[in-house]
Amino acid sequence: MQAVVLTAFSGRYGFHRDELYFVASGHRPDWGYVDNPPLTPWLARASTAVFGETPTGLRVAATLLGMATVVVAALLAREFGGGRGVQLFTAVVTALSSYVLVVSHMLATNSADLLLWCLIAWFGLRLLRTGDGRWWLAVGAAAGLGLVNKWLVLLLLSGLGVGVLAAGPRRVFRTWWLAAGIAVAVVLAAPVVLWQASHGWPMLTVAGGISEDDGGENRLLFVPMQLVLLSPVLVPVWVAGLVRPWRDPAVRWARALAIAYPVVCLELLVVGGKPYYAVPLLLPLVALGAEPVLRWLRRGRATRRVLTGAAAAVCLVVSVLIGLPVVPAPALNGALLAMNKEPGEQVGWPEFAGNVAGAWARIPATERDTAVILAANYGQAGAIEHYGPERGLPRPYSPHMSYADWGPPPDRLVGPVLLVGRFVPGSPAERVLTGCRAAGVHHNADGVDNDEEGVRFSLCTLTEPWSTAWPLLREYY
Template identity: 85%
Template sequence: MGALPRFAALPIGIVVAGQAVVLTALSGRYGFHRDELYFVAAGRRPDWGYVDNPPITPWLARASTAVFGETPVGLRVVATLLGMATVVVVALIAREFGGGRGVQLFTAIATALSTYVLVVSHMLATNSADVLLWSVLALFALRLLRTGDGRWWLAIGAAAGLGLANKWLVLLLLSGLGVGVAVTGPRRVLRTRWLAAGVGIALVLAAPVVLWQASHGWPMLTVAGGISEDDGAGNRLLFVPMQLVLLSPVLVPVWIAGLVRPWREPGLRWARPLAVAYPVVCAELLVVGGKPYYSVPLLLPLVALGAEPALRWLGRGGTARRVLTGAAAAVCVAVSVLIGLPVVPAAALNGPLLAMNKEPGEQVGWPDFAGSVAGVWQRIPDTERDTAVILAGNYGEAGALERYGPELGLPQPYSPHMSYADWGPPPDRLVGPVLLVGRVRPDSPAARLITRCRLVAKHHNAAGVDNDEEGVPLSLCEPARPWSEAWPRLRRYY
């Protein structure tokens, strides 16, 4: 088997250095995302699991803020590093297919500028680590398939175990690759004792997370079931269109070339499991109603696989082809940057930008929100404030009040949403007014447990961004039951 081309360390280093500069320069704009506030709060309460995700992302949030400060810039250092590492790993995947300097550089640039990678590299999310772990797992699996060296099962097991400690979606990738190997080969990689050793490593690394979920009644499955029930139809309807735009429309021909290439080039027959894995993962997500972006990390190795034929096609064309392709690429890059990074003033987000990606809107106005809550809190009489409770409607609101509330004189907030429910309930001695953030549906259990609500104010962010907290009602209510009795009935998983 021939030697692989040299890794294009210098040009790819320049790409990731530019990526780091841009992401760092923009990381302080807008503010924390609601999920980031939740991860920061979860990181203050380290555990082997949480209701809606395994522990790695909250642990990363804890580490990043401890070293660099509890600010959006400090938190997002780790997201930037994960994005940089993803670019390097995908370039290494291109090298695995025999791609030389130009192919590796093209792959690195395409990865760094794709919409999905921009989004998850700008803000810390479970997907920030997930896209890297999928890419690492794909690299190790491809190395196993190419070389036939069973010892790569050890690395695959370690990557799979870490993936399971971050997000269980990695099971989709493993199942897709497994089906691919079973259908197309090379099946000899399954006939080795190293496979059992790799599985053992994965089980050891994932065991604490799985045991935590089992001991808490598998809450992540409850959350996933709720997502499928509430959003499954919409996810299925949008699934195919979103596959075409989540990376970038200009990259669609590239990853399609990646799907086709192993069937046309006998020397890449060993890579066919990757081409099979993508449709298998898509089919699984369509069945369960999973979100369209769940399969996007698998498109990056396909871009690496399709980069060489795409560049050959471009090189065979005349000037007109290259100019048109360059213009299309420039437009798509501009759109990706507008969608994925905070490059416009917050007040300009309303409209098409939020319609294409709502996440920037969820980074705007959290200090304003805490100020609105503080204004209502001050309306509670001094004699009642010591026994009053702030009850936030969701984990983002609770996280914002936990982060910004102390400087405004607010006490610890409570919320029955996701893992915040595990961090409650309020002590039963708190029998005073309830400052309720959000609405109580008349047919919900909360309507019988939080009563006599009167609307006091509505929150509006200074930028006028139409996000989930814009216009949220702030009410003063009364508890109808002791908190220890009411809390299990208030709990919400989604």
Template identity: 85%
Template sequence: MGAGPELPRFAALPVGIVVAVQAAVLTALSGRYGFHRDELYFVAAGHRPDWGYVDQPPITPWLARASTALFGETPAGLRVVATLLGMATVVVVALIAREAGGGRGVQLFTAVSTALSGYVLVVSHMLATNSADVLLWSLIALSGLRLLRTGDGRWWLAVGAFAGLGLANKWLVLLLLSGLAAGVAVAGPRRVLRTWWLAAGIGLAVLLAAPVVAWQAAHGWPMLTVAGGISEDDGAENRLLFVPMQLVYLSPVLVPVWLAGLVRPWRDPGVRWARALAIAYPVVCAELLVLGGKPYYSVPLLLPLTAFGAEPALRWLARGRATRRVLTGAAAAVCAVVSVLVGLPVVPASALNGVLLALNKEPAEQVGWPGFADTVAAAWARIPATERDTAVILAGNYGEAGALEHYGPERGLPRPYSPHMSYYDWGPPPDRQAGPVLLIGRVRRDSPAARVLTGCRPVALHRDADGVDNDENGVPLSLCTLAQPWSTAWPILRTYY
């Protein structure tokens, strides 16, 4: 199988300008609001490096540790790595457009579309497991498409390397691999499977992922427990919202573009080698509908489809009258503004409630953590000084625990504990700390935890100063009595969701 026609030159200058503007905007806004609850968890996990955690592989916490070590343990310092991942994603998706034969204009269009898409803005602004995941999916797609186009089996090594790294970040990459495998099996070119380079690529992926898989196996596969809980609790809602959310996660104006990319390999003989990509997306969507996975899990596949659809979309615009181009440009501008408003912290925190949070709840989880720590500090002060040496702060979730771990010391608070996710593994308190328990959150009377924490009396109610409707706004704080030693109480308190 030959390499086919020579590809256009990479549009380094225009794509570079897009990436530079992207970096400037993200950097300027990275310090607004504050840490996201997940970011606080990543920072805490990064201080406890391991080959795995209850709910995730290690790459994102490692990136958090590296970024804060280099640039400071602040929201802006942490988010340097998210910005770099977002910039790299734009470049890789532009290279996918080039792989599909797109010239300078097509690559520029793809870069701008990627950088301004709502999903990419969100995961480029704040550090999330998806920040690295969207880049790794794009790299697998680029390497796989280069393999399918050229037939050069050595590209299996790149696919294997990025797949192994993907497994060390988030196991959702298995969905992408299964979708592409199904696409090659159905539409070919199947000769890329008849090479020893395939085995070498698989071996490289296994080698990179082995420590992570071994950690999960040694700890009873907790990530599968978490995934099962997500499917059980949110599966019906995820299935109901799946199709509508596919239409809005990137941008409504990009839907015709990625649909064109889905159709193009079947109509354009020049890219028929990419039919596996067109098959992979519906396969991944079907898998997620069966599993009850979150709708955004499939969104990274829409980026290479957008890259493939860019050229026919631009041809359609060029053939139309000026009115078509003006209306399309106006719609694109409106959608870009909406994406920025939804994905970036450009409005005051007090203006978040309402439509913006309905479209993206993540900004709310970046607001109010210092005030939350103040509320906890005031409640802690109500414990008699003679009892504080044996008292314990018990946070209801990893976000609260991470916030108190970060903001607590300057407020005179001790180390917090939490039975949630990997914080469970980092506890329990010593049995000698059998004094008052400052509980953040509620304990249902019929829950097993009610046998452990008794006599709870409310001492405070946290209210966000900006009135933002997040998970901590309205959370009660109570002083409780520990009914049994922490060593026996801890397994009873454990929570995964």
């Protein structure tokens, strides 16, 4: 059912700006990119190669990752001794939670990250429960793949490590299988780490910029967002998961998980990380808390069950509205975009490329062979790259993120520069591009207030060769 629903809605609206970037990255396979390791772009390349370079074709990968996450969540519930009813409950609430719906609908680094965090937790918990050191190999393999997708997995590993040191069973560290697991992770992650090292650790530069620009807001919203990102109705369930290992002797071995979550949250608060970074660790806690919550519901009066069901129904409706494109695009403005801006970033990209084509047509035909389209961000560049050829547009360039590595334009292109968007006031771009005059403005037909609504196009003059101008234009944030 999950696959059917996700597939039914996967083609509505259109590509997200990040998806356009992943598609472009997948066409340039490498061991790394400025702002993320290569796993998600590789998945984008594989999914579009098999199912077509459309939103539906790309999102097959996200759907499969979401389905696998639900299965692993049910397996986690079984690991804690839950029967079929508990496993089914865990699977259903996982599939219908807001965060899982969002990352299962559109392909993002979080789509794979969610599954990999759950796998590491499952393998690690089997290691703690059984004491069989061979599970270190599975933990190492999942951790290595996690590092090939997103380095946030290091927070999970550190949190679980602190948990085991604090609450045990510490005997799992006294085995040569630990070294073997570390070796597996190192082998898998080594090409990605070496790529980052050889390129000056750009991901750390990007992470530092995120912390500097958004760290204060992230810290302020961190705790409230923990309560709503998965679903408010699931807060009592994962809180029960935090408490259960300290009350139930049968799952005492899982105390490390209950410690890991606050440790990871504290780490994110210190570095100013985004609130959703900690959400994948809530799913194992939901699996851990499912059994006592269901027992509490069964023992309660009918009124308790009715009220709980009503609250769950309301949260389900909200989750679907937030996570899936179920409403017409014009209806997104207002509360829905305030709760989740990502659907808005999936609207209007074909029109955007069409408006760029209209601005491009203002360049005299005799000058277009040496003209350049310069986009201010990777979403704009990705849209022009994907939709532009059928509209007669040449390859776009952008100094943003990995698009900067795929430039600069050849020095022979000395004609007009069609600037899409704006660079930061006072940046070197104002010296490199001069004499800018208006060439158009983008408005999407649905009137959705997204990041590209109202973006202006300008025709500018390049003052120095691209080879010397390009380093001055580079943008990491």
